[in-house]
Amino acid sequence: MSSPALAVNLSDAEMRLLQTLVYQECGMYFDARRSHFLRDRVQRRLRECRIETFYNYYQLLLSTEGKQELHNLLENLTVNETSFFRNKAQLELFHKEILDEVIRKKQERGDYQIRIWSAGCSTGQEPYTIAMLLADALAYHQLRHPILGETTWPKPLVPSPWNVEIPASDISYSVLRAGQEGIYNEHQMSSVDYSYRLRYFDKVGERYAVKKAIKELVLFDFHNLKTEFLPRSNDVIFCRNVMMYFDEAEQRRLIEKFYRCLSPGGYLLVGHAESLLGLTGKFAMIFRNSGTAYRRIEVSE
Numbered sequence: 001m002s003s004p005a006l007a008v009n010l011s012d013a014e015m016r017l018l019q020t021l022v023y024q025e026c027g028m029y030f031d032a033r034r035s036h037f038l039r040d041r042v043q044r045r046l047r048e049c050r051i052e053t054f055y056n057y058y059q060l061l062l063s064t065e066g067k068q069e070l071h072n073l074l075e076n077l078t079v080n081e082t083s084f085f086r087n088k089a090q091l092e093l094f095h096k097e098i099l100d101e102v103i104r105k106k107q108e109r110g111d112y113q114i115r116i117w118s119a120g121c122s123t124g125q126e127p128y129t130i131a132m133l134l135a136d137a138l139a140y141h142q143l144r145h146p147i148l149g150e151t152t153w154p155k156p157l158v159p160s161p162w163n164v165e166i167p168a169s170d171i172s173y174s175v176l177r178a179g180q181e182g183i184y185n186e187h188q189m190s191s192v193d194y195s196y197r198l199r200y201f202d203k204v205g206e207r208y209a210v211k212k213a214i215k216e217l218v219l220f221d222f223h224n225l226k227t228e229f230l231p232r233s234n235d236v237i238f239c240r241n242v243m244m245y246f247d248e249a250e251q252r253r254l255i256e257k258f259y260r261c262l263s264p265g266g267y268l269l270v271g272h273a274e275s276l277l278g279l280t281g282k283f284a285m286i287f288r289n290s291g292t293a294y295r296r297i298e299v300s301e
C-alpha cells in the first residue's frame with residue numbers, strides 16, 4: 001500500500017464510531033469542541049500506518065492484531081502537560097494540613113506505612129513533587145517527635161520506621177518511561193526553587209536528574225483509569241487535570257473508584273479546573289487560601 005498523499009476524509013458517522021471506541025477504551029470524551037483534535041490525530045495515524053480508508057483502520061483497531069495500534073492511537077490523544085509544584089495553593093494545603101494530619105494519626109496508631117497515588121502522572125513531575133514534600137514533612141515531624149535511639153548516619157531520606165510508597169500511573173507508556181528516567185531540562189525545572197534543586201537533584205550537563213533516594217519512593221506503572229484494577233489502600237490520591245477529559249458519567253464512575261481506593265478518611269486532590277461538586281455525596285470539601293481537597297466521608301460520620 002502506498003502512503004496517502006492527502007488526509008483521509010472522515011464522515012460524521014465515522015467520527016462518532018471513533019469517539020465511542022475511544023470513550024469505551026479509556027474514558028476520554030471528544031465532544032464537538034475537541035473533535036477536530038481527534039480528527040487530526042486519527043488522520044496522522046492513518047498516514048503513519050499507510051492505511052487509505054477509515055474502514056480498514058477501524059477494522060484494524062477492533063482486531064486482536066490491532067491492539068498495539070489502538071494503544072498508539074490512545075497515546076496520541078492524551079494531553080500530557082504538567083509541571084513541578086503545579087497548583088501551589090493546593091500543595092500548601094497538602095503539605096501543611098493533610099500530610100501533617102496523616103503522619104500524626106498514623107504515628108498514634110503505630111502504622112508507619114504512607115501511600116500516595118499520582119493517577120495520571122504524565123512525565124513524573126507530580127509524583128516527584130509529592131515525594132519531595134513528603135520527605136520534608138517526615139523530616140520535620142521527626143525533628144519535633146524524635147524516636148529515641150535513632151542514630152543512623154547519614155540520615156535516610158525517609159526516617160525509620162516510616163515506609164513510603166508513591167504509585168505513579170498513566171495510560172501512556174512514553175510518559176511513564178520519561179518519568180522513570182527522571183531527567184528534566186531547565187525549562188521543566190523553572191518552577192523548582194534552588195533549595196529543592198540542591199537537595200533533591202543532581203546536575204547532569206545542562207539537565208537535572210532526580211536523586212536516587214527520591215526516585216526509589218516513586219513506582220511508575222501502567223493503569224487505565226477506565227478499568228477496575230487500580231492501586232488500593234491510598235492515604236491520598238492526586239488525580240489532577242485528568243477528569244476534565246472525561247464526561248460526567250465517567251467522572252462519577254471514577255470518583256466512586258477513588259472512594260474505594262482510599263483508606264478511611266483519605267483525601268482526593270483534583271485539578272484547579274475540576275470539582276466533585278454535584279457528582280458525589282461521599283466526599284467533604286476542604287478549602288484553604290484557594291487550595292481545595294476532598295476528604296472521604298465515612299458511613300458513621
Ligand SMILES: C[S@@+](CC[C@H](N)C(=O)[O-])C[C@H]1O[C@@H](n2cnc3c(N)ncnc32)[C@H](O)[C@@H]1O
Nearest residue numbers: 026078079081082120122170171224225240241
Ligand atoms: C494533563 S496530564 C496531567 C498530569 C498531572 N496529573 C498534572 O496535573 O500535572 C493528564 C494525564 O492523564 C493521562 N490519562 C488520560 N486518560 C487516562 C486514563 N484513562 N487512565 C490513565 N491515565 C490517563 C494522560 O496520559 C496524561 O498523562
